Amino acid sequence: MKTYHLAIIPGDGIGPEVVAQGLKVLDAAGAKFGFKSERQSFDFGGTRYLKTGQVLSDDELNSLKSFDAIYLGAVGHPDVKPGILERGILLKLRFGLDQYINLRPVRLYQNVATPIKNKGPEHIDYVVVRENSGDVYTGEGEIKNKGTTNEIATQVMVYSYAQVERCLKYAFEYVMKRHAVLPWKNLSEEEKKAGFIGKLTLCGKNNVLTNVFGLWDRVMNEMSRQYPKVKIDYFHVDAMCIFLIEAPERFDVIVTTNMFGDIITDLAAVTQGGMGVAPSGNINPVGVSMFEPVHGSAPQFTGKGVANPLAAILTVKLMLEYLKEGKAAQAIDVAVQSVMLKMKSMLIGQMGYTTDQIGDMVVANI
Ligand code: IPM
Ligand code: MN
Numbered sequence: 001m002k003t004y005h006l007a008i009i010p011g012d013g014i015g016p017e018v019v020a021q022g023l024k025v026l027d028a029a030g031a032k033f034g035f036k037s038e039r040q041s042f043d044f045g046g047t048r049y050l051k052t053g054q055v056l057s058d059d060e061l062n063s064l065k066s067f068d069a070i071y072l073g074a075v076g077h078p079d080v081k082p083g084i085l086e087r088g089i090l091l092k093l094r095f096g097l098d099q100y101i102n103l104r105p106v107r108l109y110q111n112v113a114t115p116i117k118n119k120g121p122e123h124i125d126y127v128v129v130r131e132n133s134g135d136v137y138t139g140e141g142e143i144k145n146k147g148t149t150n151e152i153a154t155q156v157m158v159y160s161y162a163q164v165e166r167c168l169k170y171a172f173e174y175v176m177k178r179h180a181v182l183p184w185k186n187l188s189e190e191e192k193k194a195g196f197i198g199k200l201t202l203c204g205k206n207n208v209l210t211n212v213f214g215l216w217d218r219v220m221n222e223m224s225r226q227y228p229k230v231k232i233d234y235f236h237v238d239a240m241c242i243f244l245i246e247a248p249e250r251f252d253v254i255v256t257t258n259m260f261g262d263i264i265t266d267l268a269a270v271t272q273g274g275m276g277v278a279p280s281g282n283i284n285p286v287g288v289s290m291f292e293p294v295h296g297s298a299p300q301f302t303g304k305g306v307a308n309p310l311a312a313i314l315t316v317k318l319m320l321e322y323l324k325e326g327k328a329a330q331a332i333d334v335a336v337q338s339v340m341l342k343m344k345s346m347l348i349g350q351m352g353y354t355t356d357q358i359g360d361m362v363v364a365n366i
Contacts, residue, residue, distance in 0.1 A: 013297025015073025046077020130261025276308030
């Protein structure tokens, strides 16, 4: 039987609770579709940091490279100063393992409430490919004259040609894969007639950040010649915030920089029913990838059984797609949808069921 070696990082707050549900679902899908997983758990997170002062050592980071995938709950602790765990654990993992794509599908399912009036599941179904290795996240910059009234702080938006190229390559390929079976239903009639099967929209700010988006624009235009079936499009990030609300049906695959991607995917998550349902994958197409719900550790809700595990469960679905267990991934998706039909809400504490019950219901549906 196919066995996957998985590193599990339950993390802090509600992380362990939702990860437990995800693993229950993973086991059920494995039993049905003929695979299993061997798992090793790692206690990286705020709790360990407060006890031992350790964040994440290079040896620990390297030890993760031998796994087929990493499944992470959430890292973040109210008693730890902002930046320590984010930089020391989460970003160290993403950067250290060169997970240069942050894949964030945005899909509104039936019976899930969206705050957008007059929009339904037929309008909200797109994927954000967030670049995950560059931008202001690299930490490049400095502080001059610290503590004086002449203090100057810089954090630089850095992108190399190679980073832009590999991200766009992934995004174009993703569009092709997404529509290999079913050409995009939301393309306009003209676009379909012109032979397009999918669309890639760059989200940038090329009217101000001319260096960086000059590079992105140029590489995107050059590369698009290799993908004549992919319609390319562009929006400034501010306009993108308008259209993600007013006309989300315009989008198929959006590709964007690290910081803009961070911001627009929180906005997008709200439109798909909130943090309780938003999954993500940090992908290194040639290395080890890490899957995590978009939400944080929500420490005030720890141990109460009120957290929505569906984001973590849909994250398992993403992980299985990545591991090429497409049927199992599909079965999880269908099971999640039928559980959603029974839930009162996707919001924390308002689901009508406990965290554990939702996990059990998904398992029963598989
Ligand atoms: C996310 C988070 C992280 C990010 C933080 C916790 C470092 O907001 O995964 O979106 O900014 O990428
Ligand atoms: Mn974020």
